[in-house]
Amino acid sequence: MALDKRRVQTAVTGDADSESPVVLPMEAIELDQFRQVHAGVTYWCGIWLGGCGHQLTTKLYVDRACHFAHRPNAADPSPCGRKFSGVASADHLYIKQDLLRWFAEQDRHAAAEIQRASDGTVGGSVLFTPQDGAGLRVLLSDDHRDQLATHGASRVLVAENLAEDLAVPLVRHGYVNLIRCVPDGTRRRVEVGTKTHAAVTWYEPSECELTPDGLSTPAVKEIRRLRETRRPIGIRTPTAAPTPAAAVIGGTASDPRSGYDRDAVMRDLEQAVAEGRSVTRLRLCLERAEAATREGATLQENELMRAAGDVLLRLERGVGVRPSPVVSQRSASKPRSRARKGTGSAAPRTVVPKPLIRPVSTSVPKPAKARPSAAELEAEEAAAAATRLEAVAEQERAHAAKVKRSAAAVRGALKKTAREQDTSSWAMLRNRLGSAALPGLKPGDQAELLYQVDRDTPSDEPLLSTVLAVADPGVLPAFREAASRLGLDLPDDPADLRDVLEADVQALHDLWRRR
Numbered sequence: 001m002a003l004d005k006r007r008v009q010t011a012v013t014g015d016a017d018s019e020s021p022v023v024l025p026m027e028a029i030e031l032d033q034f035r036q037v038h039a040g041v042t043y044w045c046g047i048w049l050g051g052c053g054h055q056l057t058t059k060l061y062v063d064r065a066c067h068f069a070h071r072p073n074a075a076d077p078s079p080c081g082r083k084f085s086g087v088a089s090a091d092h093l094y095i096k097q098d099l100l101r102w103f104a105e106q107d108r109h110a111a112a113e114i115q116r117a118s119d120g121t122v123g124g125s126v127l128f129t130p131q132d133g134a135g136l137r138v139l140l141s142d143d144h145r146d147q148l149a150t151h152g153a154s155r156v157l158v159a160e161n162l163a164e165d166l167a168v169p170l171v172r173h174g175y176v177n178l179i180r181c182v183p184d185g186t187r188r189r190v191e192v193g194t195k196t197h198a199a200v201t202w203y204e205p206s207e208c209e210l211t212p213d214g215l216s217t218p219a220v221k222e223i224r225r226l227r228e229t230r231r232p233i234g235i236r237t238p239t240a241a242p243t244p245a246a247a248v249i250g251g252t253a254s255d256p257r258s259g260y261d262r263d264a265v266m267r268d269l270e271q272a273v274a275e276g277r278s279v280t281r282l283r284l285c286l287e288r289a290e291a292a293t294r295e296g297a298t299l300q301e302n303e304l305m306r307a308a309g310d311v312l313l314r315l316e317r318g319v320g321v322r323p324s325p326v327v328s329q330r331s332a333s334k335p336r337s338r339a340r341k342g343t344g345s346a347a348p349r350t351v352v353p354k355p356l357i358r359p360v361s362t363s364v365p366k367p368a369k370a371r372p373s374a375a376e377l378e379a380e381e382a383a384a385a386a387t388r389l390e391a392v393a394e395q396e397r398a399h400a401a402k403v404k405r406s407a408a409a410v411r412g413a414l415k416k417t418a419r420e421q422d423t424s425s426w427a428m429l430r431n432r433l434g435s436a437a438l439p440g441l442k443p444g445d446q447a448e449l450l451y452q453v454d455r456d457t458p459s460d461e462p463l464l465s466t467v468l469a470v471a472d473p474g475v476l477p478a479f480r481e482a483a484s485r486l487g488l489d490l491p492d493d494p495a496d497l498r499d500v501l502e503a504d505v506q507a508l509h510d511l512w513r514r515r
Contacts, residue, residue: 008068010090012046016053021090026065052080086487092123098190102205154214194219407452418512425472450482462504470501
């Protein structure tokens with residue numbers, strides 16, 4: 001085995017084909033305790049870590065992070081081709097262990113398969129197949145992201161670091177289930193989260209359950225309860241008499257808890273949408289429906305009100321409105337007959353009728369335009385929803401591309417800073433690159449940008465963005481998040497963190513001085 005200078009933080013125990021992962025502590029005092037607890041245990045650069053299969057040893061340092069290192073092997077001098085070696089590089093093994101235990105707690109026997117990507121990388125996806133029912137997929141890399149659309153939100157768990165680009169499934173399903181591993185002594189522990197439009201909530205696996213619809217967290221239960229609380233439109237439900245305090249002014253309720261019969265209001269709105277003629281009636285029905293659902297609306301009610309708004313907008317713009325009947329100028333200008341003045345009665349006037357000869361029309365009358373059916377209206381609404389989803393997705397793609405372009409510019413500037421044996425700050429970076437290279441970014445974009453900057457940094461080199469974090473305390477939160485996504489754990493103590501950053505900056509200066 002050739003000399004390997006990478007900081008390898010994970011290994012498997014027992015043999016090269018083992019699936020029992022372990023994470024090495026970075027602090028010297030913790031490594032001493034680790035060696036005592038694991039006395040006699042052998043560590044390997046495991047096959048299921050994407051490693052070479054050779055044995056590892058622990059390396060203790062007091063001035064930098066402790067890590068695993070390959071034992072010398074004269075029989076095989078080739079370097080290890082392992083792609084990931086940080087603290088998160090064995091998360092797929094921890095996920096397999098913990099979720100199989102969770103399936104057993106649900107009284108469901110399941111098999112698990114760690115799948116390989118097209119380039120041979122392991123750990124990008126884990127498939128769980130129970131003996132009965134549909135399976136559960138865990139997506140840990142971009143290569144497998146498209147499986148979310150194929151299998152649905154309840155059958156898929158997405159890695160936390162992929163949660164930023166989930167606008168389309170979030171709009172379609174109302175939620176996306178996430179998964180992550182957090183430190184727990186010398187191992188890592190699985191947590192399951194639910195991302196909604198408002199926030200992400202994390203749970204222990206024991207708080208979740210496997211239902212016929214898939215994996216369900218407390219947040220998913222609440223989302224489904226809210227969607228199923230109201231009965232569908234058209235089914236009559238007993239309603240209490242209107243309260244005297246609910247005053248109705250101009251056709252809408254001034255109290256949010258209006259006295260309207262909710263189902264009657266929705267039926268009236270549905271009929272008004274189907275007729276699609278009167279702007280006044282449609283607007284009145286829509287206002288009543290909005291007043292009746294201020295406490296919360298079902299998915300069907302929201303879709304009906306959105307369809308009513310679309311029809312109302314078309315009518316107000318004059319699209320599909322029937323023209324007023326044309327009044328004949330001759331009949332409009334003809335004065336009414338007046339009674340003759342005089343005391344005597346006028347002699348009756350004999351009128352000789354003339355035969356009326358009307359031309360026979362040879363044209364075939366055009367059939368009246370049929371009203372769109374419910375299926376056509378539903379198809380039209382589905383097409384409009386798909387268009388809105390695609391617009392949101394296109395905006396997200398455009399924004400992600402903008403962040404990647406900015407990251408490329410920042411990476412080039414940080415390389416130059418490292419060659420000059422210097423450090424930088426976010427303000428200095430913006431002044432150097434200009435507003436074109438660093439346009440206005442969202443609050444969470446700084447962490448994504450730093451992640452993109454160091455995404456391709458070799459695992460045996462310090463992060464290039466360290467020259468930014470060491471000189472700008474305001475960048476540290478985003479730097480921590482980016483480092484975590486890249487599989488690196490940073491010390492919590494500010495003094496220890498400062499020592500690590502300064503040591504890495506010195507290593508970067510030495511490295512880039514020769515490039």
